[in-house]
Amino acid sequence: MxxxxxxxxxxxxxxxxxxxxxxxxxxxxxxxxxxxxxxxxxxxxxxxxxxxxxxxxxxxxxxxxxxxxxxxxxxTPPAERWRVLTEKKLKQLDERIAEAEQMKRVLRVVMSCRCPSLEDCSKAIHASRAAGREGE
Amino acid sequence: MxxxxxxxxxxxxxxxxxxxxxxxxxxxxxxxxxxxxxxxxxxxxxxxxxxxxxxxxxxxxxxxxxxxxxxxxxxTPPAERWRVLTEKKLKQLDERIAEAEQMKRVLRVVMSCRCPSLEDCSKAIHASRAAGREGE
DNA sequence: CCTTGACTTCAAGTGTACTTGAAGAAGTAC
DNA sequence: GTACTTCTTCAAGTACACTTGAAGTCAAGG
Structure with missing residues (x-):
């Protein structure tokens, strides 16, 4: 070797x-x-x-x-030793994915937006955030 | 005000x-x-x-x-000024999501795995990584 | 023999996004 | 008039995961 x-x-x-x-x-x-x-x-x-x-x-x-x-x-088999840590991490990963998808929605609004001012764009973003929370 | x-x-x-x-x-x-x-x-x-x-x-x-x-x-409308930055960020978000999903696969393998040793588990993980790349 | 290159250790530095602490000022409450 | 709260500035601290720098060691090549 x-x-x-x-x-x-x-x-x-x-x-x-x-x-x-x-x-x-x-x-x-x-x-x-x-x-x-x-x-x-x-x-x-x-x-x-x-x-x-x-x-x-x-x-x-x-x-x-x-x-x-x-x-x-x-x-020792990972299943026993890792259970708590990996389960927590799986949840975190789901959160991370959900958050990333929310960010994508925000970015798409921002990109398609022709806002002349801060206020208008803010409103559009808030609308998109509400949309993102529809199913809660 | x-x-x-x-x-x-x-x-x-x-x-x-x-x-x-x-x-x-x-x-x-x-x-x-x-x-x-x-x-x-x-x-x-x-x-x-x-x-x-x-x-x-x-x-x-x-x-x-x-x-x-x-x-x-x-x-100025965000669309123009933000385009490059947001597009890059969108890509990063897609990567982040893909990576998080890959990690979920890894964690699921690890959790269901009863490996007696590091080597076996490594193999299982590698197999899962390959599976994650199937459609490329 | 002397240089070169890859290595060694240990302490200190880096970047990000803030937070914390010290020392002090201004307005309010009693 | 002094205690209290909320603020002010500026420097330093925090957490994480390393990286970088200084000073020295070791074996090989010319």
Whole structure:
């Protein structure tokens, strides 16, 4: 199994070396072996980094990801360890989607609007917000 | 027209006085009149603040909102002045929604997964990512 | 031997959007 | 006349996720 130094890991994963050191310092990554002081990784680091990246993009903070990975490390099924966190996050994602869609409505009104003044456009926007809340 | 002091504007708008001063310092709000040093606003400030709030929730940064409001101030129709910015933002919103939905898929896999190890779960996640890209 | 390049550590800096704290002034209440 | 509240300014602090800089180490190449 080929051993990688941090520069190569950074290049392959697209994650900056400084970020990799940071993740390590935060406990997201295990302490790697060293060769004359330098970090040496095997390729499994790439999967771990892509998992971290995925979790990040799922909206998890570094602190949360640490908890998630701690679950992995203990080899317990995620379902148990992650349930609360992932359910909360699923809700947040739904909220985020709903909010983004509301923003899209706002932007579409703004773009189609030929308002000569602030007041008119404000009114149009308020109307669109009301429309967005119709089904509540 | 009733004149409001910053505390009342804050109470009515739901935006902290410190945030209002901050927006002013950033050029999002005009310099208000003063009465013995204190800011005095008329009610139109409330509309302006709600517009700022709206733009914020549409994902615009303070710097961007400043540009948008500069357009308003010149009373040119938003459609022209905002086109580039809003179109870009619409794209970003679509990306954000797509990403959030991808993350939901990931989370659902993770939750239903009984992986004994990191590797298995990683595979399941990768499979779900591929599934998310089917139609591309 | 000396330079080069990739690495090391640790502290401090970055950007965003505010908030908080200190020290003081103005008008109101008793 | 002094206590209280609400305001004023300005500098510094907060949170997050890194990045950057300084100063030094290590192995390889010329």
């Amino acid at each position: 080929p051993e990688l130094r941090i520069g190569e890991v950074a290049a392959r994963s697209g994650i900056a070396a400084s970020a990799i050191r940071f993740y390590e310092s935060e406990g997201l990554l295990p302490n790697p072996d060293r060769e004359s002081g330098r970090r040496v990784y095997d390729e499994s680091i790439l999967e771990r980094l892509s998992l971290i990246d995925l979790a990040k993009r799922a909206g998890f903070s570094v602190a949360e990801i640490k908890k998630l990975l701690a679950g992995f490390a203990r080899r | 009733p004149e409001l002091r910053i505390g009342e504007v804050a109470a009515r708008s739901g935006i902290a006085a410190s945030a209002i001063r901050f927006y002013e310092s950033e050029g999002l709000l005009p310099n208000p009149d003063r009465e013995s040093g204190r800011r005095v606003y008329d009610e139109s400030i409330l509309e302006r603040l709600s517009l700022i709030d709206l733009a914020k929730r549409a994902g615009f940064s303070v710097a961007e909102i400043k540009k948008l409001l500069a357009g308003f101030a010149r009373r």
